[in-house]
Amino acid sequence: MTFNVHEPTISAEDTTPEFDFSQLNPDLILDAIESKQVYPESGLLALNSYENRVYQFKADDGNRYVVKFYRPKRWSNEQVQEEHDFAQLLADNDIDAVAPVRFDGQSLMEFKGYRFCLFPSVGGRMFELDDLDQLERLGQLLGRVHALSAESAFSYRDTIDIKTDLETAFEYLKQSQLIPNYLQAAFFNDLELMIQASLKHVTNDYQVIRLHGDCHSGNILWQPGQEQDDAILVDFDDCISGPAIQDLWMMLNGNRHQQILQLDTLIEGYEQFRPFDRSEFKLIEPLRARRMLMYMTWLAKRWQDPAFQRNFSWFNTDKYWEQQVLAIKEQFSALQQEPLKLGY
Structure with missing residues (x-):
């Protein structure tokens, strides 16, 4: 299953009051x-x-x-x-x-x-997820980023806590009253199963480093160079502390074989500059589940902003929540599989 969200996620603890930019003329x-x-x-x-x-x-x-x-x-x-x-x-x-x-x-x-x-x-072109040459260059870039970012720590930015993030977002959605009554039992039952399955893969034995945090194709530009083309990172608005795999997993899409090839390509480039702890591969699907859930929470928390009601009008519909029930079931299924593994 592929689930790449191209909007920033917010902390489940975010208590931003109702606000719009109407005065920003x-x-x-x-x-x-x-x-x-x-x-x-x-x-x-x-x-x-x-x-x-x-x-x-x-x-x-x-x-x-x-x-x-x-x-x-x-x-x-x-x-x-x-x-x-x-x-x-x-x-x-x-x-x-x-x-x-x-x-x-x-x-x-x-x-x-x-x-x-x-x-x-x-300027630059959109990053192409299916281009292995671009993926290798991105791996090299992220290896350089993480080699430097691991030397120190954030003092004020948030830290990824998969368990807390999942459980707090779950509680927020349960209190939001946005999910249609006829779907609530199925939605929250399946969501709880997905969270439990995610937490079976989560340990705290990984190194916490500074991350871009929202490293998807929309935040990467591909620039032509004299000797070779290069990836460039933009928009550090969601920079965060957490495991290194957070900056890589959103590059993975397609079936399992395709994702293994993509991951192998990224790691090959990455390890030219920094070793990668392969035990973090088990966090890929829990992090995907986290992003799914926090995306729903982000929309729910911002729903009173008129810009969100205009641009995400589908959010407050039965069809949207029916689709989320299916997506949660698919993600639960993905969590039942063995974590991705490279052949070396």
Whole structure:
């Protein structure tokens, strides 16, 4: 089964109150950007982001930028700064990652109650999951990222705790009253089985390191180079601490044979720069279950935001929850199989 969610997930403990960006109008956006002596000469192109508000533009200095306005109260200032500092650390060590622009040493700015930052706009093609050459290059990139990130730790960012994340999200959905009455028994019974099956694979014997955290194809750009093409990481908004496999498993799709080939290719590239603990392979399906459940929770927690009701109108429908019952059954089945294993 393939289940790649291309939207950020939120901590199950997130208690962000109802909020929308209705006051973030074009004039305020332009005033915020110009407060840093950057002057747009093009219009603002809204990019595909629901958690935050993100716009691309060309400035009068000839450069293209992306401005990002953070959803209030989701992350603390310290957590946002760690996001910026982590991306900057990678960039400073010639690792392909996009870090925010700094103004007098400061990357996180505030304007009329909104926190924002500016990034250089980076071009590139979409990363192709079925291209083994690209997967090997990505493995090399992630090996370099993790070799550096393992040298220190986050102080403020969250840490993946599969058991707590699954159980807390389960309780939130149970209290949300979003699941139709006629589906509740089947949904929560199957969900509980999926969680129990996930926890059978979970141990705490893995090394916890700093991670990109949301490493899917939408957050990887493929850039042509003079000698060879390269992958570049963008959007560290969900950087987190946890097992290294979290930054690799979302690259796996298709049947079991295809996933083993993809994993083998990633690890081959990765281990040119850092050894990989293969015991973490048993966490792939529990992490997939975690992402499934936290995606549902993310939508539930954000449902009062008008942007979510416009763009995810299918969420509050019987059909959606019927599909989730089937998806949970499929994931439970995947958890019954032996973890992926390489032939060496």
